Amino acid sequence: MFEVWSCKRTLIKCFFLAALLTFFVGFFLNRRGHAKAGQSLHPVDKEFYAVISPSTYKYVLNQPEKCKGRHPFLVLMVPVAPKDRSSRDAVRKTWGQEDSIPNVDILRLFFAGLPPGDWGGVHIQSDLEKESQEHRDIIQMDFLDSYGNLTVKTMMMMHWLASQCGHASYAMKVDADIFLNVHYLVQHLLDPTAGTARRGFITGSVIADGRPRRNRNSKWHIPEEVFPEDSYPPYVSGAGYVFSTDLAGKISWASRFVRPLPLEDVYVGLCLRLLGVRPVYSYSLASMRSLFVVGNLEYRRCAYSQLVLVNGFPPHRLLRVWHDFQKAPFTC
Numbered sequence: 269m270f271e272v273w274s275c276k277r278t279l280i281k282c283f284f285l286a287a288l289l290t291f292f293v294g295f296f297l298n299r300r301g302h303a304k305a306g307q308s309l310h311p312v313d314k315e316f317y318a319v320i321s322p323s324t325y326k327y328v329l330n331q332p333e334k335c336k337g338r339h340p341f342l343v344l345m346v347p348v349a350p351k352d353r354s355s356r357d358a359v360r361k362t363w364g365q366e367d368s369i370p371n372v373d374i375l376r377l378f379f380a381g382l383p384p385g386d387w388g389g390v391h392i393q394s395d396l397e398k399e400s401q402e403h404r405d406i407i408q409m410d411f412l413d414s415y416g417n418l419t420v421k422t423m424m425m426m427h428w429l430a431s432q433c434g435h436a437s438y439a440m441k442v443d444a445d446i447f448l449n450v451h452y453l454v455q456h457l458l459d460p461t462a463g464t465a466r467r468g469f470i471t472g473s474v475i476a477d478g479r480p481r482r483n484r485n486s487k488w489h490i491p492e493e494v495f496p497e498d499s500y501p502p503y504v505s506g507a508g509y510v511f512s513t514d515l516a517g518k519i520s521w522a523s524r525f526v527r528p529l530p531l532e533d534v535y536v537g538l539c540l541r542l543l544g545v546r547p548v549y550s551y552s553l554a555s556m557r558s559l560f561v562v563g564n565l566e567y568r569r570c571a572y573s574q575l576v577l578v579n580g581f582p583p584h585r586l587l588r589v590w591h592d593f594q595k596a597p598f599t600c
């Protein structure tokens with residue numbers, strides 16, 4: 269009897285020791301993991317961060333009522349230059365229609381900076397303000413709207429989303445010169461009947477082998493002092509990418525630790541790497557290609573009905589193709 273008891277006691281002791289050991293080993297491994305992550309977390313210099321931080325700029329036009337009391341399923345965020353009225357009108361008449369899918373709340377917004385400050389700029393600005401009163405879908409901040417400031421604009425979109433529309437399930441950053449099949453995106457890729465929306469999710473045309481161009485004449489030139497590594501982490505092409513809304517605030521937070529680059533999609537990729545979020549590929553099994561076609565693809569109604577987006581659609585082409593595309597549900 270006594271022997272059995274001592275044996276039992278030894279067993280209890282062993283078990284206790286093992287549990288303690290597991291706890292401490294786990295604790296130290298964990299600490300090391302945190303320390304490792306912490307080592308790479310250097311806030312960027314104040315002057316660099318100020319360039320892309322939305323708190324540096326003021327709203328010239330805002331739509332604070334747009335998302336109030338709503339839980340949109342999808343927010344379409346379209347960066348445009350102030351002068352691109354025809355692009356905005358084409359988007360409003362095509363994939364940007366907010367009531368295109370019954371019972372699915374979709375919100376469309378255009379994001380702009382300031383027109384160049386010369387004589388023409390005054391007219392562009394007053395036209396934009398009139399257009400904004402008419403449609404209530406334009407958000408503008410007071411930085412110069414230029415190619416080099418696209419990263420600033422993207423951070424502005426993330427900030428707007430996180431602070432004014434955080435209840436939305438998904439958001440998409442999509443250029444105006446895109447053919448977007450909203451129906452396929454909503455019904456097949458995101459699925460409003462799925463119950464809860466995903467988190468930490470981003471998909472699009474994934475670029476996994478991007479490298480910085482060191483040639484000064486390249487449009488995509490990035491000097492080594494700005495980004496010393498030889499390759500970019502995986503990122504999604506800026507033409508159009510879709511993400512769960514929780515990422516908007518997380519990307520805004522991560523931007524405190526990532527030095528600004530003028531390539532907005534690479535920049536978002538760098539923020540995602542810091543967050544440990546990997547962009548997801550979206551493939552069509554039928555065509556064995558990405559659902560996000562960034563590159564030319566000849567228009568064919570039924571092929572397009574099985575894709576999310578194709579790029580290369582200036583306003584006149586978008587309007588023409590969209591007209592034909594309305595026949596897809598009955599003919600494909």
Ligand SMILES: *[C@@H]1O[C@H](CO)[C@@H](O)[C@H](O)[C@H]1NC(C)=O
Pocket residue numbers: 410411412413414415416417
């Ligand atoms: C970005 O906007 C700021 C603020 O308007 C301006 O000073 C700067 O020149 C712009 N940068 C580029 C590259 O256009």
